[in-house]
Amino acid sequence: MYLREIGVHTPVSLLTFEAEKSKDDKHADMVIDSETPALQVAPAPFKTLEDLARDASTCRLCSLADTRNQVVFGVGNPQADLMFIGEAPGQEEDLKGEPFIGRAGQLLDRMLHALKLDREKVYIMNTIKCRPPNNRDPRPDEVQACSLWFDQQLDMVQPKMICLLGRVAAQTILQTDAPLGSLRGRWHDYQGIPVWVTYHPAYLLRSPRQKEKSWQDMRQLQRRFQALISSE
Numbered sequence: 001m002y003l004r005e006i007g008v009h010t011p012v013s014l015l016t017f018e019a020e021k022s023k024d025d026k027h028a029d030m031v032i033d034s035e036t037p038a039l040q041v042a043p044a045p046f047k048t049l050e051d052l053a054r055d056a057s058t059c060r061l062c063s064l065a066d067t068r069n070q071v072v073f074g075v076g077n078p079q080a081d082l083m084f085i086g087e088a089p090g091q092e093e094d095l096k097g098e099p100f101i102g103r104a105g106q107l108l109d110r111m112l113h114a115l116k117l118d119r120e121k122v123y124i125m126n127t128i129k130c131r132p133p134n135n136r137d138p139r140p141d142e143v144q145a146c147s148l149w150f151d152q153q154l155d156m157v158q159p160k161m162i163c164l165l166g167r168v169a170a171q172t173i174l175q176t177d178a179p180l181g182s183l184r185g186r187w188h189d190y191q192g193i194p195v196w197v198t199y200h201p202a203y204l205l206r207s208p209r210q211k212e213k214s215w216q217d218m219r220q221l222q223r224r225f226q227a228l229i230s231s232e
C-alpha cells in the first residue's frame with residue numbers, strides 16, 4: 001500500500017528522520033521507527049528526479065539497505081509518457097545501479113525497439129529500489145517503505161500509461177493476488193493511469209515459448225499508446 005493511499009497520519013509507515021545531521025547533509029537519512037505512533041517529520045520537498053535519486057541513494061528505510069550494494073532508482077526520460085515497472089533490482093542491477101540490465105535488460109531493449117521506443121523515450125523503474133537477498137520477492141513492509149520514493153517518482157514523471165513487468169510488480173501495484181495470466185490481456189487502472197500487464201523479460205528468458213504472447217501484449221500496448229498520443 002502506498003503512502004498517498006494511507007495518508008501521512010495513518011500509524012503504518014512510521015517514518016522518522018535522524019535528528020542530528022551535519023550542516024553539509026541537506027538530505028537526512030531516514031529510518032523506520034516501529035515504536036513511533038505517527039509520521040513525525042515529512043521529507044523535504046524534492047525538486048527534480050535527480051534530487052530524488054540523490055536522496056534515495058542513502059536511504060535506510062528498510063532492512064534491504066544492509067545487503068544492497070547500490071540503490072537502483074530508475075532510468076529514462078523524466079517526462080516519459082510510458083513507464084515500465086518491474087519488481088526489484090537483481091544482482092547485476094544491484095552492482096551497477098541501473099534497472100533492467102544484463103540479458104533481461106537486453107530483451108527489454110529489444111521489446112522497446114519493436115515498439116519504436118528506447119530507454120531515452122520511456123521511464124523504467126522497480127517497485128522497490130534495493131535488491132532483496134537471493135532475489136526473493138519484496139516483502140510488503142519493504143514495498144511500503146519504498147513507496148516514499150515510488151510515489152514521488154510517479155508524481156514527477158506523470159506517465160500517461162504504465163506497463164507492469166511480471167507477476168510481482170503486477171500484484172504489488174494492483175494490490176491483488178490474482179495470477180499473472182488473469183491480469184494480462186485487459187486494462188487496469190492505477191490512480192487514473194491506464195495500466196497494462198505483461199511478462200517480465202527474465203521470465204521470458206526462462207520460458208521462451210511465452211515470447212509470442214509477450215509480443216501480442218506489446219502490440220496491444222503499442223496500439224493504445226499510439227492512440228493516446230495521437231489524440232492529444
Ligand code: SF4
Pocket residue numbers: 056059060061062063064065071128129130142145146147149
Ligand atoms: S528498498 Fe527502498 S525503502 Fe528499502 S532501503 Fe532501499 S530505497 Fe530505502
